[in-house]
Amino acid sequence: MKIVRELEIFIRTAKTGSLSEAARLLDLTPAATSAAVKRLEEELKTTLFVRSTRSLRLTPAGQLFLDQCEPAVQMIMDACQAAQSGDTVLRGILQISLPSDFGRNIVLPWLDEFQNQYPQIKLRVAMSDRLADLFREQVDLALRYGSLPDSNMVALSIAPNNRRILCAAPSYLDRRGIPSTLEDLANHNCLCFMLGEYVYDHWRFDLNGQEVSIQVQGDRVSLDGDAVRRWALAGFGIAYKSQLDVAEDIRCGRLIQVCPEWLGEAAPLNLLCANRRQVSPVVQALQLFLQQKCVELIQT
Incomplete structure (x- = not known):
């Protein structure tokens, strides 16, 4: 669906503030990304970004459009994934932030196993002990210890009894x-x-x-x-x-x-996402997979 792809390009550009970074994340050329944004502006008959040689920021109309279209695009992409897979083949891109120690030494090998089970899933992984800003940074999910830091976020329980x-x-x-x-x-x-x-x-x-x-x-x-x-x-x-x-x-x-x-001290492990709409079949599969691996790790 061409319009959905162009909306996805617009969202990534708005989130990153960079046409080249959006292109990298979506495996496109900067020229293709720029052209898609221009076509969208022509279709809407409005300017979505204020451009300069060094920066790119949303216009008021662009911000309003982003707020309205982002959840709609996510719902359409989820529906397309379900229709294409027949609820049997999981596919898509997971951008996830992991804690440095647990992520590097434990979770990375687990994710290799997860991708072997679901080869149509692509991963983009970041390592940091700082809580990622899921509303601004190029991550969809964050695996983190502790209680939910923001009531607007969704916490999917992975290891609730960890200490x-x-x-x-x-x-x-x-x-x-x-x-x-x-x-x-x-x-x-x-x-x-x-x-x-x-x-x-x-x-x-x-x-x-x-x-x-x-x-x-x-x-x-x-x-x-x-x-x-x-x-x-x-x-x-x-x-x-x-x-x-x-x-x-x-x-x-x-x-x-x-x-x-x-x-x-209690240190429950949660998979955090920005909102409930992001809890796709892929995310649900990852949650169940990580829950099982954590149980196995503690019991060995």
């Missing part, structure tokens, strides 16, 4: 010993990560139904969760990581769970 756990390498525990109380953590090198602009150095636990917080300190802090895991593996200190991040390391003995009787 943070204390862990360290055997070499570190041989040198420094195992803490016997929460207060003992003050005498250990604790490997911290950043939450937004702040160092997450108040570690919370549930002890017999009572929430307890302990401030920790150490000689290493990182914005990247994978760096914290690597420091722990190298024996530099104790980390407070998602169980999913380190389940395989613990199973293989590279890390040891420290004081498992201390119930760590």
Whole structure:
């Protein structure tokens, strides 16, 4: 459907603010993208973008058109996919943002398996511990830990019972010993990560139904969760990581769970999307696939 394709080009151009970037995402040439936008403006008899040599932004009419056409185009594309596949073949492009540690070390191999099951699905993957802005950035989905940050977003549950756990390498525990109380953590090198602009150095636990917080300190802090895991593996200190991040390391003995009787902070894993209309058959298949893989990971 030519008009739907041209509307998709318009939406991508508006979201990225760049004809060349929209072309790259849609596997088109910049010239073809520019021509499609011009045809759409001629059809509507209005200007959708204000252009300069260095920037591209929506006109008021363009913004109004984007707000109205984006959900309609998504519904049409979903309907076309269902009709073409007969609800048996899943196809399409998934643009997904993954957390650096869990994404790089665990989810990427899972996605290889997912694409083997559904070879008509194409993936565009970004790695970041920062929460992607699903309304502005070139991602459709974000796999993230924690509670829903924006009430306008939709959270598809992947691992609702996941928690943070204390862990360290055997070499570190041989040198420094195992803490016997929460207060003992003050005498250990604790490997911290950043939450937004702040160092997450108040570690919370549930002890017999009572929430307890302990401030920790150490000689290493990182914005990247994978760096914290690597420091722990190298024996530099104790980390407070998602169980999913380190389940395989613990199973293989590279890390040891420290004081498992201390119930760590809840860290539910969710697949986030901007609105319910994005929960297509492809996204539903990915949700079910990731749910099953997380259960298998924790049980092994």
